[in-house]
Amino acid sequence: MTSRTPIWKAIATTLRSEIAEGMYQKGDKLPTEAAFAARFGVNRHTVRQAVSALVAEGIVHSRRGAGVFVTMQPADYPIGRRVRFHQNLTAAGRTPAKSVLSLETRIARPAEAEALDLERDAMVHSYEGLSLTENQPIALFRSVFPAERFPQMLDHLRDNPSVTMALAQFGIDDYTRASTRINAKLATATQALHLRIAEGAPILRTISVNVATDGTPVEVGRTWFAGDMVTLTLSDD
Structure with missing residues (x-):
């Protein structure tokens, strides 16, 4: 029943x-x-x-x-070729911040290896954290990078949680989003705890692959947005 x-x-x-x-x-x-x-x-x-x-x-x-x-309304968050968390929210008049939850080097999961064009069982760096605006969590994210190409990636992220700044340390001054998939989910207990929402509340999940200017994949990311905190908009930029 x-x-x-x-x-x-x-x-x-x-x-x-x-x-x-x-x-x-x-x-x-x-x-x-x-x-x-x-x-x-x-x-x-x-x-x-x-x-x-x-x-x-x-x-x-x-x-x-x-x-x-x-206190707050949903933040507009453009989804386009060049998506930068801080730039997006600053342009919307919000104060952005990131909180690191975990940094680890591990074996790539099959979907990650495929997205990053890596051999099966290749090593990757995984960066999990929270995106916040006005000290309110709006998204939970996981960014994964090829470990062989970016050996000190986690050290850079410990010093500064910005992915853009970390990639710049390896000569990646520009990168674009090659693909994005969006679907609706219901928050698990852990996701709800991090996002300060009710378990089972609606969330939006995006799966994206970012590439360098030569087309080489540099990052695959999954982001879980609190459904009532963010309005995803499509952008050509």
Whole structure:
């Protein structure tokens, strides 16, 4: 027998979607608990649970005696040939940051070896981390690089989490996205923990391959975007 979604979670999902769709702008004050209780046909305690979930996710904040206000809306994130995390969010008026979760050298997984045009069981560097804006996680990522071509890659990433800066240390001053695949997923418990969203919340996964100017693959990446925090847009750049 399938268990029903708690009413407060359903209300939180509705409000989260309305904020993502622009019904409430950043800085807007949300309706009162009483107004939401009347709208959804529930008691104020149920509404308070829903709003508390959004506060915990950083989508809204509560000011004692003043009400609940929208903290952020989805960031536009262009997907094009030249995709640079910091440039994208800075251009959108956001403050970008990255947090390193793990750096390791290991045997390439079959799909990684194929994407990077490597021999089976070749070694790769794997960089996993969080992309943030305004201190709010918006994406979980894994970037994988050929270890033989970029022997000190992880050392550079420890000093500076920027992939662009790390690749520049090896003479890769420019690289472009050769392919991108996007599909919808539901957040696992671990992904939800990192992204500060509910388990089972919608996320968008992209799988991309970046190449140097001579067409040689230099990076294969997977990124899991929090669905209500990011709006992916297609770009020719």
